[in-house]
Amino acid sequence: MSKGSAMSARTRWGDDDDDLFGDGGGHGASSGGAVDISLPPPQIIGPDANGVKTYIEYKINEKNQKVKVTKKVKVSKYMRRVTPGMVERRKWTPFGDAANARDQECRTVASIEDIYLERPRLQAEKTELEKDKDKLAAMTKDSATLMPYRSMRLRAKYRELAQSLGIEERGDTMPPGDDDGPPGSGSMPPLPSKGGYVPPSLRGGAAAAGAAMRDRRDENSLRVTNLSEDCREADLQELFRPFGPIQRIYVAYDRETGESRGFAFVNFIHHEDAARAKEKLDGFGYDNLILRVDWAAPRPERADGEGGGGGGDRGGPRHDRGGGGYGRR
Amino acid sequence: MRPILMKGHERPLTFVKYNSDGDLLFSMAKDHNPTIWRADDGTRLGVYKGHNGAVFTCDVTHDSARLVTGSADQTVRLWDVRTGEELHRWSYREPARSVDFGEGEKLLAATTDPFMGEPSKILVYRLDDDPAKLDSEPVMSLTGPEGRITRAVWGPLNNTIVSVGEDGMLRKWDAETGKVLHETQAHEKSIVCLQPSYDGTCFITGSHDKTAKLFDFYSLEELKTYSHEKPVLSAFVSPLLDHVVLAGGQDASQVTLTSSKAGGFESKIVHKVYNTEVIGTVRGHFGPVNAIAYSPDGRSFVTGGEDGYVRLNHMDAEYFAL
Numbered sequence: 001m002s003k004g005s006a007m008s009a010r011t012r013w014g015d016d017d018d019d020l021f022g023d024g025g026g027h028g029a030s031s032g033g034a035v036d037i038s039l040p041p042p043q044i045i046g047p048d049a050n051g052v053k054t055y056i057e058y059k060i061n062e063k064n065q066k067v068k069v070t071k072k073v074k075v076s077k078y079m080r081r082v083t084p085g086m087v088e089r090r091k092w093t094p095f096g097d098a099a100n101a102r103d104q105e106c107r108t109v110a111s112i113e114d115i116y117l118e119r120p121r122l123q124a125e126k127t128e129l130e131k132d133k134d135k136l137a138a139m140t141k142d143s144a145t146l147m148p149y150r151s152m153r154l155r156a157k158y159r160e161l162a163q164s165l166g167i168e169e170r171g172d173t174m175p176p177g178d179d180d181g182p183p184g185s186g187s188m189p190p191l192p193s194k195g196g197y198v199p200p201s202l203r204g205g206a207a208a209a210g211a212a213m214r215d216r217r218d219e220n221s222l223r224v225t226n227l228s229e230d231c232r233e234a235d236l237q238e239l240f241r242p243f244g245p246i247q248r249i250y251v252a253y254d255r256e257t258g259e260s261r262g263f264a265f266v267n268f269i270h271h272e273d274a275a276r277a278k279e280k281l282d283g284f285g286y287d288n289l290i291l292r293v294d295w296a297a298p299r300p301e302r303a304d305g306e307g308g309g310g311g312g313d314r315g316g317p318r319h320d321r322g323g324g325g326y327g328r329r
Numbered sequence: 330m331r332p333i334l335m336k337g338h339e340r341p342l343t344f345v346k347y348n349s350d351g352d353l354l355f356s357m358a359k360d361h362n363p364t365i366w367r368a369d370d371g372t373r374l375g376v377y378k379g380h381n382g383a384v385f386t387c388d389v390t391h392d393s394a395r396l397v398t399g400s401a402d403q404t405v406r407l408w409d410v411r412t413g414e415e416l417h418r419w420s421y422r423e424p425a426r427s428v429d430f431g432e433g434e435k436l437l438a439a440t441t442d443p444f445m446g447e448p449s450k451i452l453v454y455r456l457d458d459d460p461a462k463l464d465s466e467p468v469m470s471l472t473g474p475e476g477r478i479t480r481a482v483w484g485p486l487n488n489t490i491v492s493v494g495e496d497g498m499l500r501k502w503d504a505e506t507g508k509v510l511h512e513t514q515a516h517e518k519s520i521v522c523l524q525p526s527y528d529g530t531c532f533i534t535g536s537h538d539k540t541a542k543l544f545d546f547y548s549l550e551e552l553k554t555y556s557h558e559k560p561v562l563s564a565f566v567s568p569l570l571d572h573v574v575l576a577g578g579q580d581a582s583q584v585t586l587t588s589s590k591a592g593g594f595e596s597k598i599v600h601k602v603y604n605t606e607v608i609g610t611v612r613g614h615f616g617p618v619n620a621i622a623y624s625p626d627g628r629s630f631v632t633g634g635e636d637g638y639v640r641l642n643h644m645d646a647e648y649f650a651l
Contacts, residue, residue: 095412096376103373111331111333111334115612115642
């Protein structure tokens with residue numbers, strides 16, 4: 001096709017498009033024609049035992065590269081017994097009020113909500129199973145499902161155990177303790193505690209806890225604020241772990257509601273890891289919010305007793321509220 | 330499972346019914362408009378226009394050609410299922426409540442409510458394929474006892490008519506002579522529903538006394554009692570599995586009149602034989618469930634609620650693997 005004749009015959013924009021296509025197509029054919037021969041024929045494999053059918057195709061993409069396209073299709077047979085009456089009634093058209101097409105849209109909707117057959121006994125079994133799972137997760141050292149409330153005592157115990165076994169305490173987060181310690185003996189109850197504040201010195205295993213406290217390097221501690229409410233320890237673990245071994249992550253939860261109060265503390269083993277994390281993650285967009293990462297303020301003189309941790313009803317989680325809550329744990 | 334919600338009625342549902350093949354679904358409500366739906370995807374096929382009052386029950390012929398409805402507008406009407414055309418009308422001075430085609434669809438039983446001193450009645454009509462030849466006069470009129478007859482259905486081989494009433498009584502009438510053959514206090518409180526099983530061997534009743542009972546259709550022997558936390562307003566026997574489904578609930582409007590709280594709007598599936606074993610519950614309605622029906626293949630069930638919604642539940646594979 002000569003370009004000149006096309007130009008002269010062009011009357012409408014539609015032809016223009018056509019011409020360009022023809023021109024381009026011809027061009028491609030000259031180079032693609034040669035490649036065409038080397039394209040293997042498409043294959044259809046299956047369906048195999050699992051009903052998966054595989055389609056393999058070869059084609060040339062716009063960069064003149066040979067591309068293999070593999071499509072896997074699950075084939076399932078759906079049997080339905082149909083009577084002649086049903087076939088006949090399939091052809092029925094809506095009548096009366098239902099006759100207009102708009103009608104269907106507003107009348108019939110699939111439920112947005114997934115409804116399950118709720119099985120009374122099965123649910124009880126499931127919770128049992130989940131409990132076991134949680135326990136198992138608590139046992140594993142590097143578990144991602146960290147419990148929000150970890151008992152100081154259990155962590156101390158773990159530390160002792162690690163030491164007695166000669167395992168080098170190379171950081172990472174402590175194993176999350178399960179709340180199965182006796183109440184009031186150092187483990188914090190999972191939800192609103194009736195017992196009130198128990199000073200660390202009066203808690204069971206105070207000595208070990210004290211040791212754990214001493215171990216914590218406050219100068220390596222970062223305060224992370226402006227967290228979203230649904231951010232858990234595991235999320236922070238994921239976020240901060242790349243910078244180096246983490247000693248401890250603490251997310252502040254409201255004692256009454258159990259919701260996160262929007263700030264957390266992350267203790268690194270090494271100061272330089274913490275510094276890098278601070279540099280990288282300060283101002284980092286996370287969960288639609290912009291994180292603020294700062295050095296945890298030096299611990300106040302604990303004059304306010306309860307500190308930030310106890311005063312849960314004092315404003316929302318977006319508050320940037322010093323290190324008071326930190327000492328509380 | 331994602332149930333299909335069908336919003337075709339403005340007022341509470343009263344009754345739902347599948348046709349014999351299970352591809353069509355009929356829903357009755359207090360809003361005067363019996364509606365036909367496709368039972369697979371829930372699209373609305375049509376509305377039977379003409380009633381001037383709440384519609385309480387319906388029945389459909391085996392070939393899905395004729396529909397009969399009973400309404401509070403004091404009529405029982407016969408409809409052409411496909412076109413929505415009204416073919417015949419039986420008029421009374423009392424609200425009509427229950428309608429049921431006899432086997433072979435040559436007979437129709439209808440009941441009327443007690444009204445202005447008139448007692449509740451069961452009326453038997455002879456049907457004809459040609460609507461022009463339909464007789465408006467009943468061949469038999471059975472005058473009921475005190476109180477309302479809530480449902481009357483034909484017994485096996487049209488020999489008997491079984492009725493339940495607000496007095497909690499279950500009665501078997503001789504369809505030839507009109508005499509009461511059998512009478513038993515089935516429930517302590519008013520019986521609100523009676524649903525024959527698809528195979529015709531038994532039927533289930535639901536009552537305000539918070540129980541549902543399974544009866545043998547021939548002997549009227551009480552086979553099982555299923556207890557529920559709330560009044561049973563509807564119940565159905567699964568044609569596929571040994572399950573029955575109970576539904577109902579305490580209407581919020583009745584809470585001040587009774588000791589119990591509102592709620593219990595879920596459908597509860599119970600094992601038919603081991604009647605204390607709850608298979609599971611299916612939630613969904615915001616109000617009491619007035620109507621429930623399993624599809625003839627037993628793979629789905631439909632519920633109609635006081636909230637005006639019809640919910641079509643196609644059961645997951647999980648249910649059949651139980």
